[in-house]
Amino acid sequence: MPLWSLWWAWMAGALLLAILEVVAPAQIFLGFAAGAAGTGLLLLFGLPGLAGSLPATILVFAVLSLIAWLITRRIAGVREGQVKLFNHDVNDN
Template sequence: MWTAWWLWMAGALVLAILEVLAPGFLFLGFAIGAAAIGAMLFTGGPAAAFLTGSLPWTLVIFAVLSVIAWVVLRRVVGVRKGQVKVIDRDVNDD
């Protein structure tokens, strides 16, 4: 079942929809990782032959791709220096 490319793409779509509902780059890295695995399985070749070998290796590659995608997203569109607002007084101090 884990070798079906459409299943990984459907999972990527579900994760992307979850990202819209809970913004903050929580699910987008996982969605990109799932889409990459789905694309590798769809195109075939040596990557697909390796992925169809065993579920643990497929999950490890998915995790590595997801972390790389998450790190790249945080670098490109993450919080910039100076964007964080620091509140130094309480509204009830008046």
């Protein structure tokens, strides 16, 4: 059985991506971690046709990652009027 069709491999990847998000906070790895975890759960509970098809598995991962990233961006992203403006140079006295 190929590695990409094993649920625990997707969960391990999700854990690694979540750790990477803590090390390098950018809110992008969190979406990928959630997508990998969702894909792992779908493989665990046996979504028909997912385990046997690499393109379908990658598509599910991409869609779940995009949805998770959009939700994360909506919750923790830059809000309207929250733009940081610099009126002076830090080297000016």
